[in-house]
Amino acid sequence: xxxxxxxxxxxxxxxxxxxxxxxxxxxxxxxxxxxxxxxxxxxxxxxxxxxxxxxxxxxxxxxxxxxxxxxxxxxxxxxxxxxxxxxxxxxxxxxxxxxxxxxxxxxxxxxxxxxxxxxxxxxxxxxxxxxxxxxxxxxxxxxxxxxxxxxxxxxxxxxxxxxxxxxxxxxxxxxxxxxxxxxxxxxxxxxxxxxxxxxxxxxxxxxxxxxxxxxxxxxxxxxxxxxxxxxxxxxxxxxxxxxxxxxxxxxxxxxxxxxxxxxxxxxxxxxxxxxxxxxxxxxxxxxxxxxxxxxxxxxxxxxxxxxxxxxxxxxxxxxxxxxxx
Amino acid sequence: xxxxxxxxxxxxxxxxxxxxxxxxxxxxxxxxxxxxxxxxxxxxxxxxxxxxxxxxxxxxxxxxxxxxxxxxxxxxxxxxxxxxxxxxxxxxxxxxxxxxxxxxxxxxxxxxxxxxxxxxxxxxxxxxxxxxxxxxxxxxxxxxxxxxxxxxxxxxxxxxxxxxxxxxxxxxxxxxxxxxxxxxxxxxxxxxxxxxxxxxxxxxxxxxxxxxxxxxxxxxxxxxxxxxxxxxxxxxxxxxxxxxxxxxxxxxxxxxxxxxxxxxxxxxxxxxxxxxxxxxxxxxxxxxxxxxxxxxxxxxxxxxxxxxxxxxxxxxxxxxxxxxxxxxxxxxxxxxxxxxxxxxxxxxxxxxxxxxxxxxxxxxxxxxxxxxxxxxxxxxxxxxxxxxxxxxxxxxxxxxxxxxxxxxxxxxxxxxxxxxxxxxxxxxxxxxxxxxxxxxxxxxxxxxxxxxxxxxxxxxxxxxxxxxxxxxxxxxxxxxxxxxxxxxxxxxxxxxxxxxxxxxxxxxxxxxxxxxxxx
Numbered sequence: 127x128x129x130x131x132x133x134x135x136x137x138x139x140x141x142x143x144x145x146x147x148x149x150x151x152x153x154x155x156x157x158x159x160x161x162x163x164x165x166x167x168x169x170x171x172x173x174x175x176x177x178x179x180x181x182x183x184x185x186x187x188x189x190x191x192x193x194x195x196x197x198x199x200x201x202x203x204x205x206x207x208x209x210x211x212x213x214x215x216x217x218x219x220x221x222x223x224x225x226x227x228x229x230x231x232x233x234x235x236x237x238x239x240x241x242x243x244x245x246x247x248x249x250x251x252x253x254x255x256x257x258x259x260x261x262x263x264x265x266x267x268x269x270x271x272x273x274x275x276x277x278x279x280x281x282x283x284x285x286x287x288x289x290x291x292x293x294x295x296x297x298x299x300x301x302x303x304x305x306x307x308x309x310x311x312x313x314x315x316x317x318x319x320x321x322x323x324x325x326x327x328x329x330x331x332x333x334x335x336x337x338x339x340x341x342x343x344x345x346x347x348x349x350x351x352x353x354x355x356x357x358x359x360x361x362x363x364x365x366x367x368x369x370x371x372x373x374x375x376x377x378x379x380x381x382x383x384x385x386x387x388x389x390x391x392x393x394x395x396x397x398x399x400x401x402x403x404x405x406x407x408x409x410x411x412x413x414x415x416x417x418x419x420x421x422x423x424x425x426x427x428x429x430x431x432x433x434x435x436x437x438x439x440x441x442x443x444x445x446x447x448x449x450x451x
Numbered sequence: 452x453x454x455x456x457x458x459x460x461x462x463x464x465x466x467x468x469x470x471x472x473x474x475x476x477x478x479x480x481x482x483x484x485x486x487x488x489x490x491x492x493x494x495x496x497x498x499x500x501x502x503x504x505x506x507x508x509x510x511x512x513x514x515x516x517x518x519x520x521x522x523x524x525x526x527x528x529x530x531x532x533x534x535x536x537x538x539x540x541x542x543x544x545x546x547x548x549x550x551x552x553x554x555x556x557x558x559x560x561x562x563x564x565x566x567x568x569x570x571x572x573x574x575x576x577x578x579x580x581x582x583x584x585x586x587x588x589x590x591x592x593x594x595x596x597x598x599x600x601x602x603x604x605x606x607x608x609x610x611x612x613x614x615x616x617x618x619x620x621x622x623x624x625x626x627x628x629x630x631x632x633x634x635x636x637x638x639x640x641x642x643x644x645x646x647x648x649x650x651x652x653x654x655x656x657x658x659x660x661x662x663x664x665x666x667x668x669x670x671x672x673x674x675x676x677x678x679x680x681x682x683x684x685x686x687x688x689x690x691x692x693x694x695x696x697x698x699x700x701x702x703x704x705x706x707x708x709x710x711x712x713x714x715x716x717x718x719x720x721x722x723x724x725x726x727x728x729x730x731x732x733x734x735x736x737x738x739x740x741x742x743x744x745x746x747x748x749x750x751x752x753x754x755x756x757x758x759x760x761x762x763x764x765x766x767x768x769x770x771x772x773x774x775x776x777x778x779x780x781x782x783x784x785x786x787x788x789x790x791x792x793x794x795x796x797x798x799x800x801x802x803x804x805x806x807x808x809x810x811x812x813x814x815x816x817x818x819x820x821x822x823x824x825x826x827x828x829x830x831x832x833x834x835x836x837x838x839x840x841x842x843x844x845x846x847x848x849x850x851x852x853x854x855x856x857x858x859x860x861x862x863x864x865x866x867x868x869x870x871x872x873x874x875x876x877x878x879x880x881x882x883x884x885x886x887x888x889x890x891x892x893x894x895x896x897x898x899x900x901x902x903x904x905x906x907x908x909x910x911x912x913x914x915x916x917x918x919x920x921x922x923x924x925x926x927x928x929x930x931x932x933x934x935x936x937x938x939x940x941x942x943x944x945x946x947x948x949x950x951x952x953x954x955x956x957x958x959x960x961x962x963x964x965x966x967x968x969x970x
């Protein structure tokens with residue numbers, strides 16, 4: 127019988143596999159988070175690391191990265207990459223600020239989002255229909271978006287005087303909770319549910335895990351690739367609005383370098399750079415870990431040059447530990 | 452069209468008749484298909500009954516895969532008619548084909564390795580709960596049911612990448628069945644299975660037949676076709692040559708049908724020019740490597756073809772890898788021309804004149820996206836050096852001469868290897884290594900997945916190499932092929948040498964089979 131001939135050796139292997147599958151590699155981000163947290167809690171107990179204010183601060187400062195990284199999780203799960211998110215956020219803040227000052231609140235929001243829609247459609251279109259690697263398309267777009275933002279503003283900051291806008295996007299609170307934290311919680315929850323519980327999330331994972339298989343299963347992988355890049359850019363433009371609201375101005379510098387922080391957060395969170403497996407909760411903790419490190423290093427009194435070195439080393443270490451085998 | 456779809460798919464899982472005498476499950480008639488003006492199918496008729504295993508055969512370019520891709524909705528046909536369970540259908544997408552009950556078990560697996568078995572089985576057809584959320588629990592339950600129906604035990608919550616390839620295949624079958632496939636296309640399903648796994652698959656096929664499922668079985672392995680198929684259709688040059696019951700068709704008829712001409716004893720041993728010397732070329736003495744290779748000793752003479760036989764896991768491939776320096780061994784020695792050689796890696800092995808043609812050409816033998824020329828020249832680059840640079844002119848000459856010598860069929864050697872047929876890819880791998888003029892050539896499954904015409908060409912090539920005085924070690928699971936070329940056969944079992952047989956001691960396939968089984 128089929129069962130009796132094949133199964134015995136396999137069940138033992140399966141059992142061993144199940145034990146091996148509960149491997150700590152997958153949870154390295156959570157372990158790392160706790161270890162770093164405790165480390166700073168002890169080391170910096172006199173610098174107010176554990177104060178509610180400081181902890182809220184960490185959450186607030188990582189909020190935009192978290193928002194961008196949630197969308198980036200989908201892009202990377204699909205075996206693509208989006209390097210343009212940082213400069214899209216900057217351009218979105220600038221366009222929103224200009225539109226706001228000319229035509230009011232609604233125009234500002236729509237203007238910012240339009241940046242994401244246009245950039246995302248171009249990124250996604252080039253990748254999905256022409257098959258250009260997303261690395262190249264979005265690398266080019268990084269320069270274009272950043273350049274346009276500097277060009278239209280002559281590199282000058284665009285102040286935003288609309289209080290309603292600033293309150294909604296980043297400066298306001300809901301009760302005791304900063305609005306930014308609510309925004310990032312919203313994205314994490316929606317992203318997590320979409321990835322694990324909806325057919326769309328499953329199709330994204332399948333496209334990244336084995337595109338041919340996904341195609342033959344009837345999944346339109348071109349459309350999936352288009353959509354993740356569109357979503358990523360739109361979410362980046364929302365992050366741009368959050369920058370604009372928090373800092374009450376639009377500037378081309380907002381978001382500069384965020385693509386790297388977001389990618390680091392996603393990879394730290396256990397999403398495979400080669401696609402196919404991903405975790406939004408992991409991404410959240412990846413972003414928080416980066417925020418934690420930034421905050422702790424500042425409190426520890428390191429110079430910004432030293433912070434960069436330590437931050438880089440920790441990220442490499444964490445990814446090395448999370449590696450399988 | 453939508454209504455037609457509904458009509459066919461609604462009466463699902465009737466308890467179909469058992470043994471291939473059911474009504475026609477698939478009728479494809481007058482199928483025409485051209486690619487950029489080149490006709491590939493010219494009015495093919497093909498019919499499969501419910502509960503039948505129908506073998507589909509044909510040489511490379513006969514149109515098998517195009518025909519099947521039309522049935523799967525991947526290609527649109529130019530003209531013709533497809534009926535499934537008597538209903539005329541239009542299969543304009545993979546979705547249509549699936550809805551019509553066509554399932555496919557792919558040669559190159561179509562699973563997502565990072566997802567679990569259950570997630571793969573219900574990929575893009577997930578059972579949905581409230582609020583548009585996937586009901587994974589239900590998927591797991593139904594996947595378990597599907598496997599129980601197949602009499603296969605597997606942890607359906609394991610990620611596919613953690614399971615052995617035999618389970619990948621079973622998962623694909625479960626996936627097709629879970630989508631209510633009534634017609635299952637199996638393309639070389641045993642290619643990556645060990646013997647006992649193949650047996651298990653055949654039993655499963657029998658059970659599927661009994662459920663009234665029509666199975667289209669594509670395989671180059673004749674024994675398998677005879678073993679499980681009820682009828683066979685042979686395509687040639689884009690048309691149907693014949694459909695016959697396997698009870699009334701001979702092996703020669705099938706081979707002739709596939710190759711297009713009668714090949715006289717293409718798989719028979721040919722007495723070659725007597726080996727003039729008994730000079731020992733390569734000798735292994737007491738090689739041990741963990742539990743996989745145990746105390747293996749043998750001699751390979753100049754001009755000799757030595758077959759390595761054994762079941763999957765008997766240590767054949769491991770031994771080849773050790774000789775070529777891919778893997779390390781614990782004790783023992785390898786002698787070339789009576790002198791001890793220590794090959795620590797493939798580069799050193801190549802330097803002393805040992806070449807390995809690996810089992811998996813696509814993974815280990817070729818850079819698929821590189822040109823035929825670049826693939827051929829890869830092991831030869833040091834010979835093409837003109838100072839620090841590589842001479843293109845000499846490279847082209849060398850590549851051209853290799854292509855000619857091994858009659859690789861390629862329009863332009865700048866084409867990527869990916870576009871070549873399996874047989875031609877294999878020739879490129881062989882040519883690539885023979886360009887280094889090795890003295891000892893180890894070939895692991897040299898004809899796997901190659902059509903019969905190319906197979907006999909490759910076997911002839913092996914004979915010629917031995918005639919030139921090279922020593923050749925051939926590893927093969929296909930006994931007729933092994934018997935066709937080997938002068939002696941080393942039989943391995945559980946990593947140790949069971950026996951060494953002279954070709955004259957092996958009267959027929961059965962006796963080799965018995966030797967391998969250790970009876």
